[in-house]
Amino acid sequence: MYPAMRIVYKISVFLIILACGKLHSQTVSVHQSEKLKIERITDRLFVHISYLETNDYGKVTCNGMVYINEEEAIIFDTPTTNEASKELIEWLADKKINAVVATHFHEDCLGGLGEFHSKGIPSYASNLTIEFAKKNTEILPQNGFDKAQKIKIGDETVSIIHFGQGHTLDNVVGYVPSENALFGGCLLKSLNAKKGYLGDANVLAWPMTVESIKVQYPNLKTVIPGHGKSGGAELLDYTIELFSKK
Template sequence: MRRWIYVFCFFSITTLFLGSCINRNRGEVGPYYKPMEIVKLSDHNYIHTSFMKLESGAFVPCNGFIYVNDGSAIIFDTPLNDSISRQLIDFVQEDLGAKIEGVVINHFHKDAAGGLNAFAKANIPSYASEQTANLLVRDSLEITNPFTERQTVVIKGDTIYNSYYGAAHTRDNIVSYIPSQQTIVGGCMIKSLNAGKGNLADADVTMWSETVTKIKIAYPDASLVIPGHGMYGGQELLDYTINLFQPTQDKVVGNLE
């Protein structure tokens, strides 16, 4: 897949600045703040990133994904809140000229579902596991199309698979796969290279490696892997994540096939 990067940074709902806000180390935690950044990988594929402030004052980039096909789009994970999500909706509809056919929620944390109300108010269907739907009810958030193990979403004849393979970062996390793009959208379950284990408050570290191994086996042709935080990559992100969460004595290096 040919990849090139353009970065769009939103500083207000009505103003879009280009060029000067390019962050060439966008996968790193930094002391900067931009409400949202959008990276164009191709005419079909975009990464949207919003920035979560930690107690330390640092900002962590939180990734989502946009897939566009023939005037239709599907968004994977929302930005952190409704305000930024409205900007993303406007960008896809107005700048990309695409109708948003749905939003896929990877898990119940705010870096995946924090802006869900903005999509609901725009009458955009939402997709997630039944576990996620049940957890979001606590925050009065509704998933319109929940599933148990596997779900197929079709936009303009192109198929997207949302699947539950097991617990990892959370017990409800799913993975999405776009066969035509050979793309895995893994959310916070998948780590960028050299990342730490991150937030384990709702994690199942005993199952994490096994769950990602199932994903690696299921999608051997994937060439683009989108993690929840940090820089995107390929199959090496799956290998790194599997290795990171294996018991120390079982860790291996390199390709896990």
């Protein structure tokens, strides 16, 4: 092979590999209705997307995470309504849902909690989240914890941790070691997102909290924010920069 042809060949191979990598990193829609959308990130990791009507921001898309392992599943944040939650539970009909976790006390995290309870699915949240939720709803997470909770999903141990204050005083995140995946919820922002609702936030503590997550998990592969597109560790950097600005 001539040198020039060899260079062209190497460039072509590189571009193909790069393109395949980008395709692999893209989410694939596996379910869609008016109330709920589910996207696959990997064979075991999914984003569920539902919708919340707000006065200030209009119709807002809200993310949650589903992790499946050995026919068992965990869900982070309920869809926003019982109807959308019913769809998600039905989509997982052949799995055992070990837990649903509310990452903070806002409606986009526990609006559909009643449907999970009606199906006998145990719910978890920090004790602070449960305390705050009492002001807004009668349907509360059943199992509380202080700083951290571990839940077994198949042969995997999934962690739920409160790293500090940010979007709310009680916000927690979820981490799946085998996927190197973090569900950041509303504590983390998608790229180019604005600061959003700050009515219950600690803006000064926010970047320090995210820095702590970055130190704890330096090699994140997948990061799912509460709203907007998922990404990688760059979402932590973007959130830190956004809330570090004067």
